[in-house]
Amino acid sequence: MFAAVDTKHQDLLIQNLENILNKIKNKTPLINESFQQFLNTKNGYLVSSLVSEFLEFFSLGFTLAVFQPGTGTQVHGPDRGNLAQDLGIVENENTRDGPLLLEVMKRCQNSNSREDGSSDSSLPVLHNLVTELPLLEAKTSLSNEAILRYSRQLVLPELGVKGQLNLSKSSVLIVGCGGLGCPLAQYLAAAGIGRLGLLDYDVVEINNLHRQVLHGENRQGIPKSLSAATALKQLNSGVEYICYNLILTPKIALELIQQYDIIADCSDNVPTRYLVNDACVLTGKPLVSASALRMEGQLTVYNYHGSPCYRCLFPVPPPAETVTNCSDGGVLGVVPGIMGCLQALEVLKIASGLGTSFGQFMLMFDALEGRFRNIRLRPKNQNCAVCGANPTIRVLQDYEAFCGSSASDKCRTLHLLSKEERISAQEYKKILDEQVPHLLVDVRPPVEVDICHLPHSIYITLDKLERKNLDCLNHLNRKLLEGKQITDEEMSFPVYVICKLGNDSQKAVKILQELSGKELGVLLAKDITGGLMAWSNKVDPTFPQY
Template sequence: MAGNEAAAAEEIPIPPPLPPRTELSRPEIERYSRQLVLPELGVRGQLRLSACSVLVVGCGGLGCPLALYLAAAGVGRLGLVDHDAVELHNLPRQVLHRESRLGCSKARSAVSALRELNSSVQCVPYELALDRDSALELVRAYDVVADCSDNVPTRYLVNDACVLAGKPLVSASALRLEGQLVVYGHQGGPCYRCLFPKPPPPETVTNCADGGVLGVVTGILGSLQALEVLKIATGMGTSFSQVMVLFDALESRFRYIKLRPRDPNCAVCGDHPSVTALQDYELFCGSSATDKCRTLCLLRNEERVSVEEYRKILDSNIPHILVDVRPKVEVDICRLAQAVFVPLSKLQEKDEGCLQLLVQRICEARQMSSENSAFPVYIICKLGNDSQKAVKILQGLSCPGSGLISVKDIKGGLMAWATKIDPEFPQY
């Protein structure tokens, strides 16, 4: 392991510290004139900013506006971490990327855009997935860290690395029409583990790929992150190290929650820490360090069918019922014509109207079958996660009048159908 860590370390470009500066050049005075005249910032603050380095973890919806405003303001160096490539669905919120750079590395795409904006800012791309072998070395090389990731394992990883390296962490998240912001490990405030000592169950975590997000919400939270970084770098004002900021886009409202102080029993920043080195955070959280849609495994193999197997059932005209358990907003985007729409939320509530509809459709379809065995019911959703939850619910419910039924889910859901069966079916 030690040899592998050394090899990994050699591949990561670690720039030297930025030297302190004593004066601004004439072009810099002209470029930054509107912020230089602010008494809270002035020449002293601008010089501090030009000598500051910031590590941005994630070049997505939060990282793009954050990096954009930091580069525009004249931060000395930006390290941009992202192992992913630019995809079409990124463009509504990830404002550094362009159609012309689809398929390109997000880190390099971001660097390209930032250099066009401000060529005097040093931009260092890191095309890698941050892990325990690389995180601490990178974090130590920068003055401030901004967590713009979209998954729980990376949040714990970045937090622990910042605590061990003694660096302030500006963290934000955005989902659907809401967002939140906190500055961790700064001015005596708590770290992420102080507030969340244990990760949530993986099946309860929703990310942007699962739950959606409005692009401008990530823009607002990313801009707030940039503001906090600028304040820390220049010594201007106070930071949100003792407060969590909550943003509700639907009501255009900000709320502020006072945080508990640093926990002396915290596993990483407490008085007697038990976490003194980075660990396996995917194992710790029970989930993958990715912002892609997660894949759950709640059923046995015999309780599931592939999209190819379901296609054969359709082609053979075998009597059955297909139940689509997605929310109505997703059904409005696209659907299979033969599916009965029964949202998972209604099944979880044991809604009588939806259950009666399902029983009625099963009874109608059963009349077309000469088989006396359990009638097949297949469940589909977007990715094959909610469909498994629905199978569990239907297995435990009694549906009088429907007779024996066999309930299975379709692995990979409609996105697997679009990829493997019908390339014209929309992906979202």
């Protein structure tokens, strides 16, 4: 009986092998064009790498030879350590017992389950629409459990039972669950705020975790508002959490903001700041606003008991190309942590009835010097377009058009050059492959060049180009002369400019075009669209992203 079964399996295996061999003989491709295109993408690289690592973990790597039938060679997957790093998986003794594909599956399961593996129906609900909320129940006394939980702050004469009851009947909307919103939400929940609205349109990514301390490695890909609420519910289940997975727009801002007592702006873009400010003025809500960039932070409370609003101080938005966010300029993780804690302090003071210290002042924090400064603000502007004596803004407007930039915390995309003045990362790869003489100029700051760079580039920072630094111009001229001598070309020499995302490179091309034939030799300058991150996504998936 067993011999008959073995013979049947053997015949089936031989038949399958014969089919594969026939395909190879007939040169029938085992990888079609669409599959090959997918493999050339970042996601395709990760998927194929996961499959390769899975098979090699169980010593089945020989099965991958079918992907190169023409040569019959075995395909080896990427180094496991590099793949784990690309996926944001921190290797430990638990993860090393299985393939990385198992860790990816565990993350998916953890996103919908509790740590004990059981389903938790009490997890916060994610809202994609704004709905009307019921009024918070005003408590007249504290339970024994609440007295014990909040006992360390109840004994403060400035707060007491009355202040704690005020907190329990207050609602706060946090716009942005990132570096500022995480510590802010954490301390508001711990202090016993009655209702906490958490709004964010983005999902958790590995590069968030150095500063967005409510999220974790196992929550990558999960909406930030839901991730934050899940962590907060473990801290204080007595607080009501409302999660909004959406972009705050003029269409929904008034309906949403009018349902909360205090608004905290933790966004990282100018259009949202103007939108939140105008909506707070039109609905009569106090706005606790903070920002953090590099090693500096600011905090102000707007529209509270006669204090100026954001438009009073900044009636006109800055030029879009001058605005820097954390993605562009970087930030030390503890700096938004400090500013978010200070936001929490001011929100708690307002909600408890103590009032704020920053209605007429702006707090400036310099982390490098370890110094705080208070700057007195101008009084409320009677000519302000939204809160002045005769306001001209009575309805919310198009803030992206007003600011000339996107209402997104992601890196902005500038459009300073024509299509003819730019090339794609793939086109530049072709130039390298064909060994076409040229110069590649990297205009990033030295600290970014130290992270990663293309080996054949020369480095001239954008700020030195803008200042027309003589040493840099002489260095570039020497390189141009060397290139022309190699090619015996007297006409314009090709210069390609690269940066991280393709914004600064466009600025640099504009400068080089002005200098061509004057301070510099004749050159033809173009930038590489999308910069080094496009090179990583579309050409070399092993190139680091930051």
